[in-house]
Amino acid sequence: MKAEHYVGGVFRSDGPAFPLIAPADGSELGTVPEGTREAVDDAVTAARAAMKGPWGTASAEERAAALRRVADGVQARFEEFVAAEVADTGRSRAFAETVDVPRAVGNFRAYADLLYGRPERAYTTRVPGWSAGTGEALNYTVRRPLGVVAIISPWNLPLLLSTWKIAPALAAGNTVVVKPSEETPSTATLLARVIDDAGLPDGVFNLVHGHGAGAAGEFLTGHPGVDAIAFTGESATGAAIMRNAADHVTPVSFELGGKNPALVFADADLDAAVDGTVRSSFTHSGQICLCTERVYVERPVFEEFAARLGERARALDGYGPMISAEHRDKVMSYYRLAGEEGATVVAGGGAPAFGDARDGGFHVEPTVLTGLPETARTVKEEIFGPVCHVAPFDTEDEALELANDSPYGLASTVWTRDLSRAHRVAPRVETGIVWVNCWNLRDLRTPFGGVKASGIGREGGEYSLDFFSEPVNVCIQI
Numbered sequence: 001m002k003a004e005h006y007v008g009g010v011f012r013s014d015g016p017a018f019p020l021i022a023p024a025d026g027s028e029l030g031t032v033p034e035g036t037r038e039a040v041d042d043a044v045t046a047a048r049a050a051m052k053g054p055w056g057t058a059s060a061e062e063r064a065a066a067l068r069r070v071a072d073g074v075q076a077r078f079e080e081f082v083a084a085e086v087a088d089t090g091r092s093r094a095f096a097e098t099v100d101v102p103r104a105v106g107n108f109r110a111y112a113d114l115l116y117g118r119p120e121r122a123y124t125t126r127v128p129g130w131s132a133g134t135g136e137a138l139n140y141t142v143r144r145p146l147g148v149v150a151i152i153s154p155w156n157l158p159l160l161l162s163t164w165k166i167a168p169a170l171a172a173g174n175t176v177v178v179k180p181s182e183e184t185p186s187t188a189t190l191l192a193r194v195i196d197d198a199g200l201p202d203g204v205f206n207l208v209h210g211h212g213a214g215a216a217g218e219f220l221t222g223h224p225g226v227d228a229i230a231f232t233g234e235s236a237t238g239a240a241i242m243r244n245a246a247d248h249v250t251p252v253s254f255e256l257g258g259k260n261p262a263l264v265f266a267d268a269d270l271d272a273a274v275d276g277t278v279r280s281s282f283t284h285s286g287q288i289c290l291c292t293e294r295v296y297v298e299r300p301v302f303e304e305f306a307a308r309l310g311e312r313a314r315a316l317d318g319y320g321p322m323i324s325a326e327h328r329d330k331v332m333s334y335y336r337l338a339g340e341e342g343a344t345v346v347a348g349g350g351a352p353a354f355g356d357a358r359d360g361g362f363h364v365e366p367t368v369l370t371g372l373p374e375t376a377r378t379v380k381e382e383i384f385g386p387v388c389h390v391a392p393f394d395t396e397d398e399a400l401e402l403a404n405d406s407p408y409g410l411a412s413t414v415w416t417r418d419l420s421r422a423h424r425v426a427p428r429v430e431t432g433i434v435w436v437n438c439w440n441l442r443d444l445r446t447p448f449g450g451v452k453a454s455g456i457g458r459e460g461g462e463y464s465l466d467f468f469s470e471p472v473n474v475c476i477q478i
């Protein structure tokens, strides 16, 4: 897979090339062009020009039809997208086939459907005495696209998360410059080919590869020609982007880090809670922002739950690697830190020795810890690997206090059979998303996003279309 930029409808590879490494076995997959400041400037210029072209005056139906052509194009190259995502991330084919690529198709289709026949919001007003003028007025609100949107996406769900922003940004009538993670450039390049074949006007979709700080990512977010930034990544990166964009007062939509809690009450279906927490802690080896890293269990079932979770973690096989040697080393440093902070290791805590090619990759063991104080760094800091810490609680209020004592607030799970408790507790968990007796069940129309250091704004359905457009009130004196 050859990663290429795509600027103004032209594929190009200018810029020093850097190697693309396979997380599964450490082999070199190919090279990636490092986007220069000039390439970024060319992309923003092409995107601005496209806003002045046919795309800038396209109807909602025409934009919806374009999104459907892209969805069909991804579907038609399904296997290529699966192979590219598996190669770049080291994840299982099953995950790419059932999550990554279907969600990319779904993202484009969801926003095409949302656009169709979308009513503009209108109000009629009897002008009250305190307004200038008299008589009646008709007020209606139209939505105008923001213009050129910078989209920066992470390596953990490369295609899913980039299209989660690309689709609504285009649906709302914007043009985009996308900078995917330097770790996972392949599906973004494939998407450019699909969009090129789908006949979107040149400059509507632009792709520039490269690193972030001091490189393509930073050139893009500090570019004066960018009208909005939609970013997904670490909270610290979000802060850096905010600083870089501050001089231009660029609006931002941020999906950032997390340290997601699970609350398991004694009345829960324990089989379901264990199964659900195995999924929420170890899916994609914990490299999903929604993954659980803190589990709080009501004391009567704490010992049983921790033992069963540890047993399941030990039994996991076929799990994927960390995205890079650097990230593997980061996760392993937290495994060591947990020991230094006094953790009891119920399962895992090290790196596996498979005795095959995987030993050249970046695997770590699925890990379950107990016994740490809430002040431990292992309990407070995002690790972003297959690891969770399990601790007991005695009352509902204590459970909420433990769950909410975090600088993050992205997602949480609550396991209980008590309907009243579910409705009482869920709204009090300080996260943007609360799943009850489930995890990562997604309706793309719902608000998705985090509070505190986990993000700014919400994406999903109308929430995305609202961020990617400006409401304009038109008031006509009758």
Ligand SMILES: NC(=O)c1ccc[n+]([C@@H]2O[C@H](COP(=O)([O-])OP(=O)(O)OC[C@H]3O[C@@H](n4cnc5c(N)ncnc54)[C@H](O)[C@@H]3O)[C@@H](O)[C@H]2O)c1
Pocket (backbone or CB within 6 Å): 152, 153, 154, 155, 156, 157, 161, 179, 180, 181, 182, 210, 211, 212, 213, 214, 216, 217, 218, 221, 232, 233, 234, 235, 237, 238, 240, 241, 255, 256, 257, 258, 288, 289, 382, 384, 410, 450, 454, 455
């Ligand atoms: N909330 C969510 O929906 C969500 C989803 C996925 C991942 N994440 C978070 O993302 C992180 C893992 O992803 P990551 O390691 O790729 O994150 P990261 O912040 O290191 O990088 C994300 C993207 O930002 C770019 N970037 C880095 N520094 C930049 C800068 N100074 N200016 C502009 N761009 C810059 C990178 O090149 C990459 O494309 C975790 O913290 C995870 O929680 C959050």
Ligand SMILES: N/C(=C\C=C\C=O)C(=O)O
Pocket (backbone or CB within 6 Å): 156, 157, 161, 164, 287, 288, 289, 290, 442, 448
């Ligand atoms: N944004 C979404 C998932 C984010 C996962 C984070 O790693 C989604 O499901 O829409």
